[in-house]
Amino acid sequence: MATNTTSSDPAFLAVYGEAVRARREELGFDRKQLAERTGISYSYLSAIESGQKLPSGTYQTMLSMGLEITPAELLARANGAVRDMPVPQERQELRRESEAPRMMAARALSMESPQVARSEARLERFRTPTGVIAELEELLPRLTPEDQDMVLGMVRRLAGSEPPPQRRNIQDKSHRGSQGKGLRTEAYLKFWTMYLDALEEQSLDWGRGRRPEPRSYFTTSSPIRGSSLSASFARNKLLRHEMYINRGSREANVELLNDLEAHRQVIENAYGARLDFEDPGRERRAVRIAKYRDGHISHPDKYGEYIEWFVDHGIRMRRALDAYVRETPD
Numbered sequence: 357m358a359t360n361t362t363s364s365d366p367a368f369l370a371v372y373g374e375a376v377r378a379r380r381e382e383l384g385f386d387r388k389q390l391a392e393r394t395g396i397s398y399s400y401l402s403a404i405e406s407g408q409k410l411p412s413g414t415y416q417t418m419l420s421m422g423l424e425i426t427p428a429e430l431l432a433r434a435n436g437a438v439r440d441m442p443v444p445q446e447r448q449e450l451r452r453e454s455e456a457p458r459m460m461a462a463r464a465l466s467m468e469s470p471q472v473a474r475s476e477a478r479l480e481r482f483r484t485p486t487g488v489i490a491e492l493e494e495l496l497p498r499l500t501p502e503d504q505d506m507v508l509g510m511v512r513r514l515a516g517s518e519p520p521p522q523r524r525n526i527q528d529k530s531h532r533g534s535q536g537k538g539l540r541t542e543a544y545l546k547f548w549t550m551y552l553d554a555l556e557e558q559s560l561d562w563g564r565g566r567r568p569e570p571r572s573y574f575t576t577s578s579p580i581r582g583s584s585l586s587a588s589f590a591r592n593k594l595l596r597h598e599m600y601i602n603r604g605s606r607e608a609n610v611e612l613l614n615d616l617e618a619h620r621q622v623i624e625n626a627y628g629a630r631l632d633f634e635d636p637g638r639e640r641r642a643v644r645i646a647k648y649r650d651g652h653i654s655h656p657d658k659y660g661e662y663i664e665w666f667v668d669h670g671i672r673m674r675r676a677l678d679a680y681v682r683e684t685p686d
Contacts, residue, residue, distance in 0.1 A: 370407035375433040394422035541570040587666040595651035597669040602642040626679035
């Protein structure tokens with residue numbers, strides 16, 4: 357019986373990280389080069405290789421592309437290492453009973469080491485569809501729903517029922533037109549995946565239970581009813597972090613904006629910078645308080661910088677709104 361290979365298993369985290377490191381060294385890359393190839397931050401890659409984190413399904417795909425193998429092959433390397441690790445004493449007898457017939461047959465056919473014999477026995481099991489199904493039934497329940505979807509997608513592609521994903525170089529292609537829309541979708545998905553991982557690394561609960569979506573903005577809760585906080589790629593090649601106010605009517609929205617602006621000094625002192633209090637006019641119901649800077653989704657080399665800016669201003673905005681709530685308890 358194999359050891360438990362869930363993302364919470366320290367043994368599996370360790371061997372998965374070792375599999376990543378070993379494959380990276382096979383290709384002759386240092387950690388910085390792999391980070392640049394995959395778009396994964398150096399710090400997050402270090403956490404993966406040191407066994408502190410198991411990447412999400414999307415990050416596993418990005419990582420395997422940089423390592424020039426499939427996600428399944430990378431998981432198989434790690435899973436093989438787990439299977440060769442010692443198992444608890446109370447489980448050894450059951451393991452011996454389940455493996456004994458295959459092991460005896462393998463050793464009868466091979467004079468190699470016990471480790472090779474185990475591999476031969478396992479391969480023998482996989483030569484029949486029944487064995488494959490049994491293995492999948494054993495392993496799939498241990499995966500997260502996201503990773504189960506990833507495995508199912510790979511099986512579909514291998515079976516020819518789903519086209520393989522196309523690897524694109526975001527820097528070399530335009531983000532305009534119908535092709536550009538597909539590139540933006542892929543880029544947004546990658547960016548918000550990295551953003552959520554950054555929130556998790558810093559123990560910020562804004563994105564807890566959320567999944568990345570391929571769109572230009574990511575919305576989280578606000579401490580003030582009838583509003584939300586949003587990080588977004590705005591028009592004119594700008595990044596925007598905002599408090600977005602939509603209380604159901606223009607009158608209610610403007611009333612809150614005016615009250616916030618009346619307390620501008622308290623808010624901006626807590627925020628640590630000037631803010632834009634924006635009312636786009638009667639043609640638009642919602643209003644906002646926002647901060648801007650230059651940035652565009654077509655520059656993946658700056659994603660880390662963008663994420664740091666979004667996280668920093670998310671912290672600032674929450675601190676500022678908490679100060680406003682304390683100032684106006686009613």
